[in-house]
């Protein structure tokens with residue numbers, strides 16, 4: 001836990017003393033409210049103090065033991081949730097701090113939302129209470145061996161049989177085997193299965209069905225159902241706690257009322273009826289989950305930066321030529337220029353995640369009132385932000401590992417496992433490239449409609465300012481001018497719009513729209529990234545413009561916001577220059593200002609990661625310890641490795657001894 005207990009020494013106390021802001025209030029700004037800080041704190045401590053939730057040995061467990069440990073933790077967490085009568089908010093946080101991927105993530109994260117979003121009221125009344133009490137365990141079975149990104153290409157069939165009023169679920173080919181769903185392999189009793197609906201001889205495309213997979217008596221697969229785990233995954237510990245699974249159906253029958261019928265129905269006679277709603281609502285669960293993944297990006301990146309900042313503050317290498325104490329590696333400008341943009345990104349993703357949650361809630365209310373006008377905006381924002389934040393977070397965690405030097409490569413640093421667990425977020429819930437291409441297509445459509453005078457709305461409203469943004473010139477003359485939110489916003493808007501318009505013009509020159517989209521897809525990706533970065537920067541600026549209590553808190557957030565924006569200017573300078581949004585000199589001034597901002601951030605760095613309020617248990621890193629007492633912890637940790645159980649290793653007699661004896665004989669010749 002945190003420092004301050006009897007006998008504990010805070011090795012980072014000096015760092016904490018230089019903070020120029022009220023850390024307690026920053027915790028509130030980060031968490032969203034005082035209430036959110038208090039609940040999170042209580043749940044984190046509850047988990048950290050419970051021996052069942054220990055995870056320091058996780059990377060050393062063989063897969064079967066790791067999976068059993070996951071089952072044990074999930075069951076224990078549920079027991080605590082029931083015993084303590086935790087609220088939904090508390091229960092979610094408790095699960096977060098248990099920090100071990102498992103079937104419960106998919107049960108609560110996808111199975112329940114799929115039924116809520118696509119089930120009729122009657123279906124919700126039947127299935128949700130069972131799911132809420134864990135009388136059934138569910139997963140989300142969409143992806144197949146042959147198709148994941150292309151949802152319309154799925155092959156599993158659900159053929160309606162009016163004679164028995166049932167659907168027949170079938171996997172006609174090997175490639176139609178469901179492949180990847182988390183929780184499917186060993187834990188789930190039920191799944192929401194996506195399959196092609198066939199009735200009256202006609203294929204109506206992909207629909208969702210609730211299917212029981214395992215017996216509720218003895219957990220064995222039901223007749224006609226083949227089930228298993230798909231095998232070990234990247235990294236030790238990490239994602240191997242999850243039973244990602246394979247599923248095949250051999251003509252398995254389910255009652256008609258297990259088709260999720262909110263959006264479309266099949267009557268007893270086999271007639272297909274589609275409600276008067278956009279068919280994309282079928283993708284609603286994915287939109288919901290993408291939104292939660294953006295919020296999770298800030299959690300993962302803040303963990304990694306917390307570890308790297310604290311360790312960099314205690315780690316010393318080299319010293320001044322004149323002698324004297326060695327330098328904290330955090331004082332090296334190179335360390336700051338690699339680490340501080342990641343710290344700023346963690347805050348940026350936190351606030352854009354908060355905004356995205358608001359947008360999702362707003363869109364949901366509109367959909368309930370049969371207003372579908374914001375569906376495209378919700379799709380573009382969730383898909384694009386999911387792609388940009390997860391890619392940056394995965395890269396950022398790996399950078400933090402390198403920032404911790406050799407010790408970052410040890411499992412006990414927590415960073416290898418964090419990376420291995422996090423990196424599939426770039427793939428699941430939509431491959432990031434596929435999602436960015438979705439955003440780019442919407443941007444191209446918006447550009448093509450500008451000529452007709454159609455005003456873009458929401459996050460694309462800036463595109464309506466086309467006359468100005470296509471020719472404006474950045475007014476920055478000094479490094480300080482880059483501190484103006486208006487100047488930053490304008491160059492990001494101009495860059496995004498000009499890239500989109502250039503790309504649209506190039507597509508129009510192609511023999512066909514389809515060919516143009518295909519040939520220019522690498523450029524389209526960059527167009528989408530520029531647009532999404534604009535959203536993140538804008539939402540950060542808007543956050544800083546709000547009333548934020550606490551001494552110095554607003555100033556620090558403004559600093560972080562400027563770091564995030566100017567770092568992007570520096571990183572993507574090619575875009576800004578080639579679109580003529582700014583000059584090379586202005587680019588150099590941005591970089592100069594960035595250096596100054598890093599210097600201002602330096603004395604606050606440790607306090608800024610303290611504001612995440614993570615326990616040592618949740619961080620799971622000897623390098624990121626709150627007290628900074630890293631070396632004894634690293635030393636102790638090494639001795640816990642099973643390889644150190646005996647001074648002479650297993651295998652010595654068979655493989656080392658004969659070798660050494662042979663060398664001895666040879667040397668005596």
Ligand SMILES: CC(C)(COP(=O)(O)OP(=O)(O)OC[C@H]1O[C@@H](n2cnc3c(N)ncnc32)[C@H](O)[C@@H]1OP(=O)(O)O)[C@@H](O)C(=O)NCCC(=O)NCCSC(=O)CCCCCCCCCCCCCCC(=O)O
Pocket residue numbers: 101102105106109110140142143148149150151152180181182183242244280281283284286287289292293375376379427428429430431434438442
């Ligand atoms: C969008 C697609 C790529 C393509 O869709 P289509 O084939 O329909 O074609 P179009 O591109 O032409 O689109 C038509 C039309 O629809 C619009 N559209 C598309 N999508 C949406 C949408 N979502 N909402 C609204 N509108 C949409 C599009 O703009 C077009 O409009 P116009 O006609 O006007 O132009 C689609 O195929 C697709 O989405 N593919 C991606 C597939 C995917 O995402 N699969 C996810 C599978 S589930 C999964 O991966 C689970 C991951 C688990 C995440 C859990 C997180 C919580 C817990 C975290 C920790 C534990 C993690 C555990 C994970 C585990 O192990 O499982």
Ligand SMILES: Cc1cc2nc3c(=O)[nH]c(=O)nc-3n(C[C@H](O)[C@H](O)[C@H](O)COP(=O)(O)OP(=O)(O)OC[C@H]3O[C@@H](n4cnc5c(N)ncnc54)[C@H](O)[C@@H]3O)c2cc1C
Pocket residue numbers: 106140141142143146147148149150179180181182239244424427428429430431432433434437
């Ligand atoms: C850890 C993990 C957990 C998962 N959990 C679940 C789950 O619970 N339920 C579930 O249903 N699924 C799950 N999945 C599956 C996941 O949703 C898919 O893997 C994901 O949607 C990507 O699809 P794919 O594997 O078919 O990749 P592919 O589409 O085969 O991607 C391969 C490559 O092709 C590229 N590519 C594909 N299409 C295009 C295109 N149109 N244009 C340009 N490039 C393209 C991609 O960018 C990528 O580089 C999980 C996956 C993982 C890794």
